[in-house]
Amino acid sequence: MDTSRDDVGISIRSAFLRKGTQQRFSLFALTVLSVLLIFLETIETKPLDRIRAFIKDTIFRGSLVASYPTKTVSSAYGFFERHINLYSEYNELIEENNKLKNNISKSDFLELENSQLRKLIEEQVSSPTNLVSSRVMLDKQSPYLNSFVINIGSNKNIKNGMTVLSGKYFIGRIVDVNYFSSRVLLVSDLNSKIPIITEPSGSHAILSGHGKNEPTLEYLPENHDIQNGDKIYTSGKEGIFNPGTPIGEAKVEKDQVTVSLFSNLDQITFVNIVLGEKEKKN
Amino acid sequence: MAFHIKDFKTKFFELLPLLLLFFISLNGSSIINIKFFSVNIHYILVYYWVLRHPRSLGYGFIFLSGIISDVVLGFPLGINALSLLFVAGVAAYVRVVTVRITLINDWISFVPALLFANIVYFISLYLSDYSVDYFYLLKNSAFTLIFYPVLWGIFSLIINFSKS
Numbered sequence: 170m171d172t173s174r175d176d177v178g179i180s181i182r183s184a185f186l187r188k189g190t191q192q193r194f195s196l197f198a199l200t201v202l203s204v205l206l207i208f209l210e211t212i213e214t215k216p217l218d219r220i221r222a223f224i225k226d227t228i229f230r231g232s233l234v235a236s237y238p239t240k241t242v243s244s245a246y247g248f249f250e251r252h253i254n255l256y257s258e259y260n261e262l263i264e265e266n267n268k269l270k271n272n273i274s275k276s277d278f279l280e281l282e283n284s285q286l287r288k289l290i291e292e293q294v295s296s297p298t299n300l301v302s303s304r305v306m307l308d309k310q311s312p313y314l315n316s317f318v319i320n321i322g323s324n325k326n327i328k329n330g331m332t333v334l335s336g337k338y339f340i341g342r343i344v345d346v347n348y349f350s351s352r353v354l355l356v357s358d359l360n361s362k363i364p365i366i367t368e369p370s371g372s373h374a375i376l377s378g379h380g381k382n383e384p385t386l387e388y389l390p391e392n393h394d395i396q397n398g399d400k401i402y403t404s405g406k407e408g409i410f411n412p413g414t415p416i417g418e419a420k421v422e423k424d425q426v427t428v429s430l431f432s433n434l435d436q437i438t439f440v441n442i443v444l445g446e447k448e449k450k451n
Numbered sequence: 452m453a454f455h456i457k458d459f460k461t462k463f464f465e466l467l468p469l470l471l472l473f474f475i476s477l478n479g480s481s482i483i484n485i486k487f488f489s490v491n492i493h494y495i496l497v498y499y500w501v502l503r504h505p506r507s508l509g510y511g512f513i514f515l516s517g518i519i520s521d522v523v524l525g526f527p528l529g530i531n532a533l534s535l536l537f538v539a540g541v542a543a544y545v546r547v548v549t550v551r552i553t554l555i556n557d558w559i560s561f562v563p564a565l566l567f568a569n570i571v572y573f574i575s576l577y578l579s580d581y582s583v584d585y586f587y588l589l590k591n592s593a594f595t596l597i598f599y600p601v602l603w604g605i606f607s608l609i610i611n612f613s614k615s
Contacts, residue, residue, distance in 0.1 A: 203532040207527055210528055210529065224518075232519075232522075359582040
């Protein structure tokens with residue numbers, strides 16, 4: 170039996186335009202509303218931003234409550250896993266402890282030398298930046314977006330583009346600010362591009378995220394001499410991030426330089442946000 | 452008493468798809484990643500229930516669940532909602548044009564639903580200036596299609612429970 174063009178048209182109209190059994194809205198109306206919402210996302214005005222911030226803050230709270238069961242299950246699993254691995258971890262820690270003991274004397278010497286050199290070039294040793302700490306509220310690792318939500322927003326003067334640190338290491342930047350929450354885009358995300366400088370080779374490049382895989386260095390000079398273990402710092406070239414914030418270590422693999430981050434992005438509970446330079450007191 | 456328990460059971464199984472829908476979006480677990488495997492259970496859930504039992508899953512709820520997913524996963528508002536509505540649209544069309552309920556029919560008609568949803572997803576993200584891992588998108592679609600019969604079986608059991 171052939172299906173005529175009219176039959177297809179009637180079926181499509183029936184599926185998209187008619188409200189089905191117990192349906193309050195037609196699919197067509199909701200599709201138009203979704204397109205409108207996507208379009209509105211591109212418009213930035215204060216009233217719209219406030220509505221968006223309110224919606225997002227409310228959903229984040231709801232999400233926090235809804236994720237309690239999964240959080241409890243995963244923490245219980247982690248608890249048992251840690252107990253099972255206790256013996257092997259103990260041996261690893263002993264080994265690590267011995268290595269660290271050997272390195273202490275070396276590190277003390279380097280620290281002393283570093284502070285003497287800083288004095289020599291009259292650099293201010295104490296940090297001039299203004300930090301605010303925050304807790305990770307939601308860490309829903311989307312396969313398309315590596316980010317998490319923290320529990321402070323414009324109520325604590327957080328703004329888009331601010332640097333986010335785990336301890337003293339760079340992990341990402343603020344990309345979305347609501348009143349009580351903000352979203353942090355991690356360096357591992359596909360959309361993350363950070364200007365960096367390598368040390369000691371001194372090459373400038375862009376640290377580019379690749380989702381689950383380690384980030385890589387792009388736009389390196391052709392004859393760079395980056396070695397395994399070179400340190401990667403923010404260069405501060407674009408003027409948004411402070412220069413000299415440590416990010417990770419270089420790993421040279423064939424033609425590519427990947428970066429092993431100093432922070433484990435899966436294990437972050439608290440972060441520091443750089444609010445900007447402290448005002449200098451005269 | 453027995454009547455009340457049966458009444459409660461029927462109500463619970465009727466509401467189960469809706470509860471699952473909102474749990475998935477609020478929990479940010481629309482995509483399950485286990486090592487190399489990655490399955491979009493949000494698409495399967497919407498497709499199955501709109502196709503088989505549309506009274507349990509209203510379009511308004513599907514839209515709302517998409518908006519929640521967008522917020523939780525950090526996408527511009529409307530992207531997930533739009534792709535979920537396309538999945539629901541294809542399911543509604545297939546419901547109108549098919550008579551017999553078989554796994555094979557459902558499974559084959561799920562292919563265009565996935566294609567439409569992913570095209571919409573990709574175009575909306577592209578227009579919103581988001582980078583997408585194309586290989587991941589392809590892999591996710593393939594595994595979602597492969598995994599469909601498993602959830603089809605589970606959801607059919609839920610429908611049978613609610614009827615018994």
